[in-house]
Amino acid sequence: MSRIEGVLKALKGQGRKALIPYITAGDPHPDLTVDLMHTLVSAGADIIELGVPFSDPMADGPVIQQACERALVHGTSLRQVLGMVKTFREKDNATPVVLMGYLNPMEAMGQEKFADAAVEAGVDGILTVDLPPEEADEVAPLFTARNLDAIFLLAPTTTDDRIRAISEHSSGYVYYVSFKGVTGAGKIDVDEVASKVSHIHELTALPVGVGFGIRDAETAAAVGRVSDGVIVGSVLVDTIARNQADPDQLKRALSDLLHPMREALDSLAS
């Protein structure tokens, strides 16, 4: 059983929902990322999605675009991001880490080399935004062989046939993108998400995490009620941007944002 599967199974056993925060590695500075990851865990994170900065983040809105630019100013490379996970693992061997990013930096390193290095660093899952399962036939076996979870996206536009096919290629969880748009834009329609997620649950046994548009405890609870976990990204990254000058204040601000979400999710526990 992978670390991700283990955590999600344990939560399910307790009737709890997963809180999955996203931050971009290297933002605001590479030296801070590991610290911020520990902060997220202390504030209640069950799994961390760690963004690998890319020069052309096509699926991201301005908030995460700027996070990538801040990280790239300091030359944050995929190799360095793996180093951060390795350092994180020195103090935390329990919290799963999913690398989320775009294909090109991974290809540039070499897929096999990357898969080896990811395992060695203690990464648990890979989510490649611009890699649909149709194009993953060379990469996916490399991940499977190393017990790395391949996490794919589902969208409001995904047909039933594709939901089935994508789920078959996925392990750990599937990530449901709550609306049509880039990260940090748009407004989540909880009723629509509820009906789509319950439909996805009919088509796959995998846990369903929902991301895009979750900005506060209230939405987290509403989405948590109908899914297995919530993914929170842009609002955290925006907080990082606004507090980048003062690391202590930044950590407090992240905690203050995440804590109420944790509590709201746990208040759902039956």
Next chain:
Amino acid sequence: MKLTEEMLKALPDARGHFGAYGGRFVSETLFDSLMTLEREYKRLKDDPEFQAEFDRDLAHYVGRPSPLYFAERLSRETGGAQIWLKREDLNHTGAHKVNNTIGQALLASFLGKKRVIAETGAGQHGVATATVCARLGLECHVFMGAEDVKRQSLNVYRMKLLGAEVHSVQSGTRTLKDAMNDAMRDWVANVDDTFYIIGTVAGPHPYPLLVRDFQSVIGRETREQSLAQAGKLPDALVACVGGGSNAIGMFYPFLTDESVEMYGVEAGGLGIETGKHAAPLSAGRPGVLHGNRTYLMEDENGQIAGTHSVSAGLDYPGVGPEHSWLKDIGRAHYVSVTDDEALDGFRKLTRVEGIMPALETAHAVAYAIKLAATMDKDQVVVINVSGRGDKDIHTIAQLDGIEV
């Protein structure tokens, strides 16, 4: 490798691959739209009504066929092969781009989409898109890098006159690649009612296929015209390559003609050795950007590199996947010329033939002159004059230190 009709028909394959290149590397939200577009295009491609309308528009709205012109004086001064010019600059809107926008806008209408988006570099594709949208009464949004908005202000104003909204893109390097990023972002958010008219043979499948099909009219005409006017097939074709739409349009109908050599001319900028250029086929390596696998300019960590070219339309770090394939199998040659050489090409064609080419096209002119000089008098070189140079007059004047 000798290419046959059968081999060409099999490409791209069902997943949109040309050999190792192409594909559909997009976020999940767009996948269904791409599948629908592919399905509908396959259907309409063989639909007589669709084809008749496309052909009619090319004839009466674009003004096709464009002439194949023997540049006698340029040939004489060069002292080698005969240089012929395929005059895409004479098309309505002044460039080859309109061949494709006519086709895609027609697709948009057949699919019932009322809103159109496009990316543009030099502004030629933006103008060509705004033009067809004006004609069909479609809402038009053009994404253009802030740098390009500055250096191509004339085209920005043209688009506005045509009723398009021009979005100045402030992210990344503020050029064509960033314009394409923002167009993709807009598309994800408005996928239900929006048709994305991509201007080049890059992007996710089926775009490289449909843009190539719409632009192939260039090569088909050239083939007939060359046989009729020069009495033979061309010995060499020369076209500039940014994303590569005018080049593939010229090359494609000749791919099985073994005697026809093909030269795609990339932007060498300040020189390949300086790193300040836009020549992924000459100096890049395969990677994934904007929905397809292709040759890219990138750093050792897989971040897309900034590009430089005097011509906004070539200032792009990627290239159409079919070109990547043609390079690998050795069917086409990809070369580069510098900014300075291109400017010389611009001046030469202007002064010797009275034809002012776009700075993009000037790259092809510069290389063709070098090439023709090494060939015999009975040989034929055809340059695809992909666009006219009016839009670049400010840039040229600035380089000359003149205010216009």
